[in-house]
Amino acid sequence: MSYDINEIKKIESKWQKAWKDNKTFSATNDTSKPKYYCLEMFPYPSGKIHMGHVRNYTIADVIARMKKMQGFNVLHPIGYDAFGQPAENAAIKHKTDPAKWTYRCISEMHEGFEKMGFSYDWDREIATCDKAYYKWNQWIFLKMMEKGLAYKKASAVNWCPSCETTLANEEVINGGCWRCKSEVVQKDLDQWYLKITHYSEKLLEDLDTLKEWPSRVVAMQKNWIGKSLGVEIFFKVEKTGETLPVFTTRQDTIFGATYVVLAPEHPLVAKLVKGTPKEKEVFDFIKKISLVSKADRVAEGLKKEGIFTGLYAINPVNNEHIPIWIADYVLMEYGTGAIMAVPTHDQRDFLFAKEHGLPMRIVIQDPKRPNIASEGLTEAYTAEGALVNSARFNGMNNVESLQKIAEWMEQEKIGKAVTHWRLRDWLISRQRYWGTPIPVVYCDACGIVPVPEKDLPVVLPEDIKITGEGGSPLAKSEKFVHVKCPKCGKPAHRETDTMATFFDSSWYFLRYTDAHNDKEIFNKALAKYWMPVDQYIGGIEHAILHLLYSRFFTKFFKDLGLINFDEPFTRLLTQGMVLKDGEVMSKSKGNTVDPDAVISKYGADTLRLFILFAAPPEDQLEWNDGAIDGSWRFLARVWSLIENGYVKGALSGAPDNSSKALERERHIAIKKFTEDIERGFKFNTSISSLMVFLNKLEQYVKEKKDNVDQPTLNKSLETLVLLLSVMTPFMCEEMWQKMGHKDKSISDVPWPQVDEKALQLENASIVVQINGKLRGKFDVPLDCPEDKLREIIFADEKIKTHLAGKDIKRFIVVANKIVNIVA
């Protein structure tokens, strides 16, 4: 029988069914065995699987299968991040309801995963829109309320006018909505927040323990958390004596401050200019700025606009009276919304000062520019140097002075050292339908009342018509809204906002450890056994949002005493995108390749192999319709070699030198294949080692014709199938059975072991260079002594020619590898 697509389809569906029926990949909660938790970021169920899923989940599947064969108790679960806005949009478009649409997508995806042969523990499959799951979202929320980590406050929030909902800071990308890219506006609303900032320090510190995360993800998180140490310096307003704190990380330049700038939104502005001659002018300016969108305001290269208030501030270090300006380059959201401007040592201040003719004073000496006059300065000097014009601090290195000046200011009570964080509390309420209802009741008498734990879940009502018009859809359900106050029993009404879906995905990895527990969120002992996740795999696009939130929840659960570890994901792999024609595959660009179409042409094994072979997992992968034929050809050759070369039961054969060589090739393949995966998931090179192995096997069979050493050849073919089975499981399971191993799945067969002795050669192939240039190759005995080497090498005609008329200055030997003659 040849390798034929119709045959392959039969084999693939046969094993799909068998693995499912036999629960081949169910993880047992046998806590005495060493465990391995392999997890991929669960998908949003939007329909059929796409190439991005195929790549992400194939990578994970290879790891899970290999760990299983290596004897680990492997947990490899899957689920669906099923709440979210696309379901509502689809419901409107297709005139169905979000639940129906979502569950249909889930079953399509499930089918797609089975077709791909992924080794999931289907008993632990979860969907976050299932009330058995989101009940625990609500439970977590109540616990957070209890600890003061979930709270409601009124403030200006990010609002997407297109999605008609609030957004978290993390969901605003370049001033636009992360989902629909519409420009985000600010709106004053009463909203629910999670106090992620309670863990700022821990979230930052523990990043250092994540040694096996990509450094750029760690860097991105650090950046996002944004810790900066600085000083709030207390300026005073000249006439009123009011304190005006400014935040700076550059207190070393305090003696160079020549003006103060407030953000246009600064609350002091109105108060200070009221009744002054400048009042109208200032208010007009503020109005003008307020009409500019945030995106435009921060646009690159924009001229910095500002206006003098007519007022002065007093610098507490030297009692200088300096002008107070208002300018658009100072942001209310950061620091105190007010800065001291040091044009000589801050480029933004420099440009602004030049533009408006404001004074400058150098306080850090540029060693290359001995002149300390500010005249002729073309840009701010931001490097190190000695302090000048800085009273008692003159002569001190500016970097060293930072700490000293901060301490001095605290002593003099003219400033205080502060730590400023960029991280903000997480806004989680959404004015949408398809999400977890926030379990809170409003009572005129009792105020905000949490729903008692025994009344969970607060079930998402199904009688809601989704229109896409504004406002929380839940508010339209009378049945849902009207409720008795859990505290006093009087009529009250429910919260109608739902939770952001990132809430759901911040702890799902814990739920898999005990997926169907209806008594508690998960069993502590099980979580202790399975967690943390040994290997997490997903896209780089989640480097901040999802990973940060998951880390936050983990720290919270630890504080609750539910778990005993600090970080949820020990090792992280971020796989690259799948591109077509140089661009990310996407429906909107119309450059997608449908995995289903590829499967029906080549089968899932070929697709899996190709996607692993085409690029290292972290790199982008350019889809190439032609190159996949190479993967197909390789599998066809494996198939036919085994069909024709493997003899069951056989087993006489005459071992000879070529048997030994073959055994050596077998061990090279095991070693290289295994190591390439274990050291950085280099699937592409591990596959190439199997290709090399196959080439050798074919060559052996061709050369030996009827005289093959059948037992040795059989061993090689079995090894080939075992190794390959983690990548192309369908075909290998079938071949394994055909080889006569009917008692168990190939996935339960122990992983082949390397015998280092079999790898050793009797001879070493030595490369000889003359002055670094390759001039010859010699087979010499292993660990050949230098005098013997010289004898062999100098006897060679070619070497003689190249050395003719030259003195040998050095003779460098790298044992069993290379000789470099310097002449």
Place this chain on the structure above:
RNA sequence: GGGCAAGUGGUGGAAUGGCAUACACGAAGGACUUAAAAUCCUUUGGCCGUAAGGCUGUGAGGGUUCGACUCCCUCCUUGCCCACCA
């Protein structure tokens, strides 16, 4: 502006400081075939040479080294993330 990656044949890509281009795609030539597909064999960085062989070659330029794709310095280019963050 800050941070992190990366730059190697026509293409995807490979090389613990030690034979640059493994493995594959594509291309060219050949075998099989009435023909095509499939399959198999050979060649395939550039230049010179009938050949043997030689020279050259990993973004650019320096450096360290017996020896550099690999380490160091300067620069260029591309991608990603963050960013008027004081």
